[in-house]
Amino acid sequence: MQAGNLVLLLIALGAVFYFFGWRRSYAVSAPLGGVRHLHSLPGYYASLAAVWCVLPALALLAFWLMIDDAVIRTNLMASLPSSIQPQSQVDHELLLNQIRNVAGGALNPAFVPAEVAAAAEQLNAMQAKNQLMLNIAFISIAVLGGVWGWSRVQPRLRARQQVESVMKWLLMASAMVAILTTLGIVLSVLFESIRFFQKVSPVEFLFGLQWSPQIALRPDQVGATGAFGAVPLFAGTLLISFIAMCVAVPVGLMSAIYLAEYAHKNVRAWAKPILEILAGVPTVVYGFFAALTVAPAIRGLGESMGLTVASESALAAGLVMGIMIIPFISSLADDVITAVPRAMRDGSLALGATQSETIKRVVIPAALPGIMGGILLAVSRAIGETMIVVMAAGLAANLTANPLEAVTTITVQIVTLLVGDQEFDSAKTLAAFALGLMLFIVTLALNVIALKIVRKYREQYE
Amino acid sequence: METAQNLTDTARTIPAARMAQEPEAMNQKIPYPEQTIGKPLCDDPKMSMRNVNVFYGDSQAIYDVSLDIGKNQVIALIGPSGCGKSTFLRCMNRMNDTIDICKVKGSFMLEQDNIYDPKLDVVELRARVGMVFQKPNPFPKSIYENVAYGPRLHGLANKKFELDEIVENSLRKAGLWDEVKDRLDQPGTGLSGGQQQRLCIARSIAVSPEVVLMDEPCSALDPIATAKIEELIDELSSQYTIAIVTHSMQQAARVSHRTAYFHLGRLIEVNDTNTVFTAPEHALTEAYITGRFG
Structure with a gap:
């Protein structure tokens, strides 16, 4: 059997x-x-x-x-x-x-x-x-x-106690599964990264300005020496995340304020679920929306104004990523804004403040730590996002701050490094693990900060 | 369905709305008087209310109440829970506007101005009629910012020193200055309950209102803090007109000049505080102040 x-x-x-x-x-x-x-x-x-x-x-x-x-x-x-x-x-x-x-x-x-x-x-x-x-x-x-x-x-x-202690161990074992998996992932990425750093020095990786991971497979191959300076990737990631946040933070916050403070109950009842559907759209769909609709539109618009726009621009990827993140920010911000006690609003209104003054001076400041936590979570989501940038941002590792040019991100490079036939001991493939480790550290740090802020906020009203 | 949901939401926060939903909950053996007993009106009113009816959705919370509040007078509104006294108080500076399903009928006059006139600016009204709530609700800002909030909103101070002066004066009037003058930059939420409530009083008198409405200001406080607030109310009555809702009959007797007794949305009896407590005319009033219900 x-x-x-x-x-x-x-x-x-x-x-x-x-x-x-x-x-x-x-x-x-x-x-x-x-x-x-x-x-x-x-x-x-x-x-x-x-x-x-x-x-x-x-x-x-x-x-x-x-x-x-x-x-x-x-x-x-x-x-x-x-x-x-x-x-x-x-x-x-x-x-x-x-x-x-x-x-x-x-x-x-x-x-x-x-x-x-x-x-x-x-x-x-x-x-x-x-x-x-x-x-x-x-x-x-x-x-x-x-x-x-x-x-x-x-x-x-005493069967009751014995069964309950078995249950307790079962629950603990389930919790351990998630923790051990995380640990396993971190360790595997860490060990592969250490192998990478034996071939390429961490200083070159962290501060080098050239990214061209094609290395010579045969000794007689011409031209492909390989350069593993990750700065252009970090810059590209930051540029796209920055553009995304420029879209998502104002739109998300304002829609949250509208839904939490001004919207009629009926409007809220259908608007909020629709907004949350936006979070359920698969990112690959956003990806081809960005690549096939937004990027050509931006290029056409740019050319009509006399600008040179790459067909795969950071702007297109960033804009679409921003739209993807809106529901994160708006739904988290909506929760913290609604959590501000009614007594705060009443206190402000009773002093002769209008509704918008109350929102600006009392509700938002009181909800700010929670809003910040939501924004940081959204940033870590933006940095880790892959499909949109793979499809819309391009592969060229340009070190530029111009959003109209093609840039590439850490996640895009990880995908391209690992796709296709690879030997798993070359610097090229190992570089993917080093990039993954960097990504992990950055998003982990952002998540920790976000959780800290959210926790601090919780203490304020309890 | 929608209204029913609204009603339940509102009822959770406002006792009168809850009671309006189940008006048979209380002893109704004693008949209501034909009209309010005693002296609901006075010669020199700061505020005068006539034929006030208030509804939450389909149920009525206040029935045909007429009442005057004299200048520089403290009037206490007493009555069992859910009798509509807080609702009535909240109508006087239109705080009930924030509740969608609340409908107010009747006339509210603040001296010559109709409070419910659509042309009247509710912002200006609330600057003239301030409010202190049941639970101390300082903003999560510094003590200074809490008091400066109102004056900033209304542009009462052009210079920093003028604002400093307003803050100091308001805190002095609220009897809080000596306790907080060295830590004005610390959060108002860090003060004790009684101090927070006095901070809220300072905050509301910082905009120089003419009337201060107090909705059970001492119900969340200990006896010593309560005594301080009562003393404060006594001092403030020389400059402000005050309406206070209270559940403590001793408090009503100590701080007020006149007392109005509400029962299930009806104003039963209004008179000088002394008269109400020593010689109540209506059986319901007597039953309440002798502690038979409430």
């Missing part, structure tokens, strides 16, 4: 032991005069029996799957006749692959030496045996555990 089937079987067994645990808890409570004489409710006893059935078996399965491959391989290699014993590590891997392919039926046994074919048969036999042993061990552990859990159902057993 495959592991998936085993898990399904286990669920069924767990349900069976739940049922028996339930029955037994009623049975042991009957002589005492009912369920209320038990320490816990029947559901807890039943859950405890099911837990005893499921958890040990799952632990066994996980442990088994972790080691069985290595055990089989070691045994197989030890059993090979000395005539085909591999000499080196590479030969070892090759032979193993050959045996596996024959065993799996991908390779005709007629094409390989007889010893290998024999080893393949042996491998099949070992795997079948392994599977059988696993099935037996798994099912017996599950049943034994379940019976043990079932037999423990006694009126004095």
Whole structure:
């Protein structure tokens, strides 16, 4: 049986032991005069029996799957006749692959030496045996555990506490999944970056003004020396994010103020969801909107005014990215503006302020920390955004502040460095990890600052 | 549906709106008087209200109330929760405008001006009729900025020193100057509850209003802070006309010249404070001040 089937079987067994645990808890409570004489409710006893059935078996399965491959391989290699014993590590891997392919039926046994074919048969036999042993061990552990859990159902057993502590560990394990994944990503990016920095010095990477990651694949190749100065990428990223924020902050803030303070309830009821739909549009759609509609429009407009505009301009990408970010800012700002207590507004209105004076002098200052937090979150979103800039901003690493020229960003370069056939130990591909690390550090810092500001804001009114 | 939702929202914040939704909630065995007992009108009124009816949506919160408030007089509005006294107070500087479903009928005069005249500027009205709220609500700004807020809005000071003077005077009048003069730049929200409330009073008298409305100004304060505010009200009454809503009958007796008793949206009895508390004429008033309900 495959592991998936085993898990399904286990669920069924767990349900069976739940049922028996339930029955037994009623049975042991009957002589005492009912369920209320038990320490816990029947559901807890039943859950405890099911837990005893499921958890040990799952632990066994996980442990088994972790080691069985290595055990089989070691045994197989030890059993090979000395005539085909591999000499080196590479030969070892090759032979193993050959045996596996024959065993799996991908390779005709007629094409390989007889010893290998024999080893393949042996491998099949070992795997079948392994599977059988696993099935037996798994099912017996599950049943034994379940019976043990079932037999423990006694009126004095503190099943409630035990089940709850199992639940607590389960919740903690779920939380750990997210944390460990993050840690894993950071570490993998970090190690690859360290390999990159062994080839290219961090000083050149951080302060170099030239970005041209094409390096020579062969010694006789001409011209492609490779330059890994990331400053043009940082500049391009900042330029596009800046343009995006110039669009998103005023529009987002003003729409939030309108929705929170002026809009009639009915208007708000349909305008807010529509604004939030904007956040749900896939960024690739924004990307071709930018590349096919906005960029040509900007170029046409620029040319009619006598300006030279690149067909892929920072302005087009920035504008569309700004539109994408509007709902972030407006919905966060709307929340903090609505959270300003009514007493503040009343206090200001009672002093003879108009509604707009109240908004300008009391509501916005009171909501400012929250608004700042929202803006910083939006900035980190803008810096990390990929699809729009890939499609609309271009690939040329120009170091320029002119929004009408093509620029490129960190994310765009990561995509281009990793797309296509690559060797994963060249400076070119490793550069992507170094860029990723930079991006991670910047957005992490922005998020931390944003969270700090938002938290400080929370303390103000509580 | 929409109105019902509005009504529930409003009811959460305004007791009279809540009571208007369920008017049978209180003891109604004692009949209402045909018209208000005592002396609701006076000779030299600062504000005079006639035949006031207030509605929240379809339900009525105030029924045909007529009342005068004399110049430099303190009038206390008392009555059980939800009797409409706060609603009535909020109508006097049109703070109820901010509630969509609130409809006000009847005439409100501030000396010669009709408060509900569409041509009247509500900004100017609120500069003349200030308000202090139940819960101290200083802005999250410095103490100085809190007091300077109103004068800045209305352009009362051209120079920095003029503004300083207004701030100092207002804080002095509110009896807060000595406690805060060394930390004017610190946030007003950092003061104690009683100090915050006096800051709010200073803030509202900084624009030199003619009338100050106080909506249970001491209900969130401890007895010592309450005593300070009461003293302050007494001092302020020489310059300002004050209407105060209170749940404490002792407070009404201590600070006010006249007392008006509201019951379920009706103005039952108005008289000199002494008379109301020593010789109430109507049975409802007597029941309330002797503590039989409320």
